[in-house]
Amino acid sequence: MTTDPTPPNPAPAPAEPADDYLERRTLRRGSAGWLLLTGLGVAYVVSGDYSGWNFGLAEGGFGGLGIAMALMGVMYACMVFSLAELSSVLPTAGGGYGFARRALGPWGGFLTGTAILIEYILAPAAISIFIGDYVESLGLFGLSSGWPVHLACFVIFIGIHLWGVGEALRFSFVVTGIAVAALLIFAVGAFMDFDASKLNDIPVEADAFGANSWLPMGLLGIWAAFPFGMWFFLGVEGVPLAAEETKDPARTLPRAIRWSMAILVVLALLTFFASSGARGANAIQDAGNPLVEALQPDGDATALSRIVNYAGLAGLVASFFSLIYAGSRQLFALSRAGYLPRFLSLTSSRKAPYLGLLVPGAIGFSLAAATGDGARMLNVAVFGATISYALMSLSHIVLRRREPALERPYRTPGGILTSSVALVLACAALVATFLVDVTAALIALGVYVVALAYFGVYSRKHLVARAPEEEFAALAAAEAELERD
Template identity: 80%
Template structure:
């Protein structure tokens, strides 16, 4: 009975007689994005932009959890998880290239509850992460003594106002801006690596003192085997956000062909940047010296504490990396919010688009919330930990969606097929679940904050929005088609 009720709620609407626009058509016209604005280069740049700030700071805190060996193993495992996840998402995005991204995939595979759980987890990540990065930008500006500022909130406000304004201007302009800033940040990492490797010393990699009593403790694993697990969330910082590329599907030229290539290219760049950044920074200065600093690349280039020409370049370029990630994460959050709102999971007015086809309320409201959180708390690390918790839930559910669709609908048309099939997504699923548990080892309070937000969202869905879904939304139509086909097969 439940299945038939869900099918009825999400069945595609019939066209209106006489060729006139139906209410559903009008509804979707007011919620349309600009088609064909993003090509392969812009999408690859978007994938790198989501993540590049993580190369400049944050990952090094994993050294305090696992030491060089622990963080190295964690980064390899998290790199494997993201690679497997990207391959799985490439297949899913070629099947359903809509702005819903992970929510749309899970909606087809796991039903309305699975779709909402996935979309909400993604939204937690993409609303909290920009707020955290705005705080880091404020810290950078203060540390560099720019504009004579002694408080971060003017920087937070400027970031949200200026960069949301660019997004409101248009998606093509926004992605081109993101590509330029990302290129500056990547160039700075190359400059850093060349300088850092000139002073590379193997002996400095494992200079963190061994904690006595830890199981499996050694110079390479100073906190023991458990330190590897505790370092998982920090190994994720080298890749966190790349899964957001499919959210640009409705604004992409030939998404079924372009999205898989762009995601694979972005992941390849990120794996290389992670390897270079991690080894160069720890080898140039030592793991102990950079394990808790806010700007590990700068510290790695200043063995005596005195700024150099190269360290100043990297320091200022760190701003470009933070801007690139902040800017692109705002884009991702607005598209996930847009898709959930368009389908009725969240208030529908949030999916209205402007004359330039930008979801203006989906940009302005999360932006206002992000600024308020940044100004009120100033705790970027805590907010980023909440974002990581949401991300790991979404990874597990998206990987599970790939597995379910492979087994339940093997004949579904797949323009791109994941190498290794369900085995690949199974690896991503197991590692995502492990990373989810690891967040409790690092910051229990952040994990419980995320669960609290989740609880409020689920109550809203259970009591209100699940009875008011929009059948004409692309993700809902796609799921309704699957339900109708299954019904025919049973008959």
């Protein structure tokens, strides 16, 4: 059996834009090394260690969430190894969109890029609401959670991004370091009160299939907890979006992705066991601030709980800040290639995609101010994320099979088997989102339908052939044509 080496048909040839088109859409090269990128990968995720994951205890209990976390950890590990290879092959700002464009054609590229945008526009909006809640609970500046706090978040942190990518990544690195240090301090303090009997103290649902003290909601609870197991790792896949601003991306990106994932696995295990064992899974399953709750068995604040409370705010800021960065780069790449309106990819004199920052920021602020429903927006973001994971994993499989001779500075351990595991688990996680929040899943599907209509009717006929991701795909098509001749 032979495999057809011909890639999916390229998009219709567009009218070429002006000669200075790409010059007006250039990012600052060489601004980040592997250490800053590792910090970026951790920053995407670190807020998930401080809150959100614990709601999975209500879905599956300690055992159910633990198994879900392990399976989602395997999914992310397999996926990031696959992305490390893909990013060494195509180190551009398109990230997942660029990988899928080469493997699955324009439709596959657009589907992947849109899913990533859903994640990176909705997640910051949700986190801005959580930041407001923290500001209010800590009594900072006498403010209460509401639109002024949300607006301040977007204005201040988008302003730093507009200043320049180097400055932005260094700011993110410092704030992330504070949040990670506090997690380690928390774990030490919480383990001093660790009691294994508290891990499985959630009441058992007698009528749930397979229910026991470790799986109080039964076997189905494991599946329902998938989206919450993802919160320990959600966003780490955004590291390749920094490719065009990275020193030696073919070497730096794989290294940063692997280190980010390793750090996140350690933080996830420490947070999960320390929180549940210190206070009990039942006590923290519905807590908005589970780490602080775990340190206050009598409800009275301690010196350590206050430190963790402030660090939780730092963690939220780190994730908010880095997710804004990721969303702007994905939007930049899609619009530069013509999938979205081209003007969104214009860059400033400091080489920042200013409209790619301001437009998603305006959308995120509007959603936060209008709804105030951070949990719902995060569920929509998770739905988009799982679609992108499945398509990126599929892209790795397709490129390995169709283009085995493609130069790969880094190769995924396990090859297709690794990405196949990621694909299967991503599809399972996608279905699990319907178990948690059907409305959120339907909202995401609605956004998809509108986006696909725009692509099908207009933008697929106006793609920019000179965009890096499009040139990469065109080169594949030309090579396949030569092989046929």
